[in-house]
Amino acid sequence: MGTALLYGLxxxxxxxxxxxxxxxxxxxxxxxxxxMAFGAGTMIAAVTNELFEPAFVQAGAATAGVALFSGAAVYVVANHLLERRAGAGAVGWALMLGTVLDGVPENTALGVSLASGGGLVLVVAIAAGNVPEAIGGSALLHRQHDVSTGRAFTLWVLTGAVLVVVTVAGHALSDHLTTTSISVVQAFAGGATIAVLADSLMPEAYKEGGWWVGMATAVGFLVAFLLG
Incomplete structure (x- = not known):
């Protein structure tokens, strides 16, 4: 339990x-x-090695594929509804939404993976991805949507608390989950993460930095891959 709490934090x-x-x-x-680009690179490596590949090997292409597309669909639909309601400039809300939608299954998968001694690459990738998402999301919430500093910070603190809770809960439930259930959670998290990268994080990184951010993405991928 202490290890799960530490990884969640x-x-x-x-x-x-x-x-x-x-x-x-x-x-x-x-x-x-x-x-942003570095975080995206680490998350690409984590999706490949820590989330989808184990699910694919254990549950097979059909189950892992359905869970992957389900995770992507949930984020894409939620993000689309958010854009319709708040406008296409609602990137800050989209990044927070992405942190929750991919963070909950990711951190659940992290907690579960600790039972088998894994999780190092995933925690590094999640942490590296969370920093630019929070920087960009909080700044955009404050600048574009006039959310007060105190309220915006509280929202992100609550989001972080949720991630800690689901990590600990995932670890506590790991002995009671079937391997197929674990695979579904992993693949779902991978799909949500891919959608966040494609719809929000990577476009915003390119918009802010231009063509050369591809190099930072490659560095992030290499660092996470080597850790794995």
Whole structure:
């Protein structure tokens, strides 16, 4: 239980730090873009090695594929509804939504994987992805949607608390979940993460930094891959 709590905090604390940075300072656009792209690269590696591949091997292509598309569909639909309601500029809300929709199954999968001694690559990838999401999301919430600093920070703190709780809960329930159920959670998390990257994080990184952010994405992928 202590390890699960530590890993959960390892994903939540960077989220809170990122939110504080985004609300209190204005980072240079190239730096913010590089952080977003680096986080995207780590998440690509985590989806491949820690989430979808184990699900594919254990549950097979059909089950893992359905769960993958389900995770992507949930985020895509939710993001589309958000854009219709708040406008196409609602990137800040979209990044927070993405943190929740991919973070809950990701951190659940993280908690479950700790039972078998895994999870290092996943926690690094989640933490690296959470920092730029929180920086960009909190800053955009404050600037574009006039959400007060206190309210925006509270929202991100609550999001971080949820991630800690689901990590611990996932670890506690790991002995009671079937291997197929674990695979579904992993693949669903992978699908949601892919959708977040494609719809929100990577487009925003390119918008802020331009063509060269592909290099930062590659660096993030390599770092997470080597850790694995």
């Amino acid at each position: 390892g994903t939540a604390i960077p989220l809170v730090i990122g939110a504080a940075i985004g609300l209190r300072t204005t980072l240079p656009r190239p730096l913010l873009a590089s952080l």
